[in-house]
Amino acid sequence: MIPLDADRTGMWPVESFRLFDDDQVNVELVAAYLTVTQPNEVAAYARTFAALADLAVHGDAARQLIENAVEALSAPGRAP
Template identity: 55%
Template sequence: MLMLGQLDRLLAIATMPRITLGIVAARARYRAPVSNFIMFDDRMVMVETIAAEMTVTQPREIALYGRTFDALANQAVTGDESRALIRKAIEVWSE
């Protein structure tokens, strides 16, 4: 049930006018780093690891995360395609 609630929320967010929700297929060739990260423009990146959260502020390191984000964004489907994937996942999790 938790997964269905999360998928419903993603579907709602995906229709908001200032939001672009991109989904990268699990079978995509490019694999991102194991850690998650949040970019705050070109000033700061917060990296979540298994054991800690790190703040990256060095421009050279921020640029690396920027390139990683761009690579993922180029692979992501958005708009109608992303909403269709979410709807399909809702069907699968509802069975």
């Protein structure tokens, strides 16, 4: 889970993608679903995944983010 306030300086926004080993990436776009298999392009997605993974929190930190979001959504005065 990547916190909203994580520093993404220098990172392009990325589309949704699924990385399958070093062989294939599936990319979900607005009007198409792409399968990427060119090694240099797969490597670019692998680097992007690694950069995003470095921003991610796990365990107790991720649990705290989820708990904070639930609290914010169920705060008094918040419409259901």
